[in-house]
Amino acid sequence: MPDGAIAQPPGRGSGRTGRPPLTEERKAEIRLEIARAAVELFVAQGVAATTGEQIGQAVGVSARTVWRYFPSKEMCVSPLFAAGIDAIAAALRAWRPGRPLDEALGRAVTTGERPMARSHLPQVRALLRLTRTEPGLRAVWLQAHDEAEPVFARALADRAGLPAVDLRSEIQAAMLNAALRTAVEHYAWRAPEAAGDAATARDDAGDAATAQAELMATMCSALVVAAEGLA
Template sequence: MPDGVIGEHPGRGHGRTGRPPLTDERKAEIRLEIARAAVELFVDQGVAATTGDQIAQAVGLSTRTLWRYFPGKESCVSPLFAAGIDAIAAALRAWPAGAPLEDALERASTSGEGSMLRPEPPRVRTLLRLTRTEPGLRAVWLQAHDEAEPVFARALADRAGLDAVDLRSQIQAAMLNAALRAAVEHYAWRTDEPDPDPAKARSELAAIIRSALIFTANGIT
């Protein structure tokens, strides 16, 4: 009989059991669940009054596990702020020559799972309003756009058939990134009126982003 424990398969360890590791897809789903719970708490009771324990409890996690996903409570909303970056980059790569920029990006920036605002816009609109008075949330919002810019630049370089990002791609990406941020902030900040219904809000946001993209495509004159 070979050396070892009866019933143990070679190379499998000594009776180690436990849950299988989470897939990247499931981790992303959990991050989004946490983000949605955090935004609800921030909007309903304020950032200062919200604790990591409350966010973790809302999604059925331990606080210790929550901090494995995010370094702080404000950063819990980062998946919402970063939503749509990959979809927009894909749309940039597929942007047909001669087609208007606003047509190429409108769907990627405002609809479906690739949306910049994954939950219904009214809720995130209220969250974005908090970035005016909550430095921690403002930092997370700006960080999302800081991380988006090189992704857009790489996509634009790919579209142009370049092996590396050039100055033109960087400037185009910076203009696009700034336009998208300004459009969403304009949508969120321009009024303190009660949030409209989701369908109306999404339509309004789409129109504002479309206008911003037209301004960007036309450049500064």
């Protein structure tokens, strides 16, 4: 040891201290908790009146943590939109030749590779209703579908055994994306509001099961219309 150097206690200065880093799974859970809290606040008091501090308090984290995960309060809801899109992409990857697409969608939404959590549906429905009057939330919803389209195209190309996405798979993905987006909006915007949106945003097992069945029926109807084309 050089003259004048101060000996360090064992373990000090030799590595990182403090809490261990969060796992990716835990980060995803925190993002979803923030998303669900944001929806409840947006529904109850509007987007403009909601702050990052309020969203953080509802989850038990600081506003700084909220902004670490999301660049804006509107973007806080993106995990709820992404969950449904991920389920659809998984359905396309699992879609077996000779089987109807609505069967694959139904299986993926409930029990597939990345199933859509049934308990999230009432919140998503309440959130989508807000996209009619909140331009910031509408932008997040449309961005989610814009980012989903190349994912759908890649899944369709893989199913067809193509080495790369071609024009056909891109057009199929665009048609599917538009049909499903319109179906989900139809389901959300025209659903009865018996208990009000604030109550709808909270979990209820019976309501969630009904919501799942209604959503699947609407999506299947949209696929039939899309398959018929413009003739």
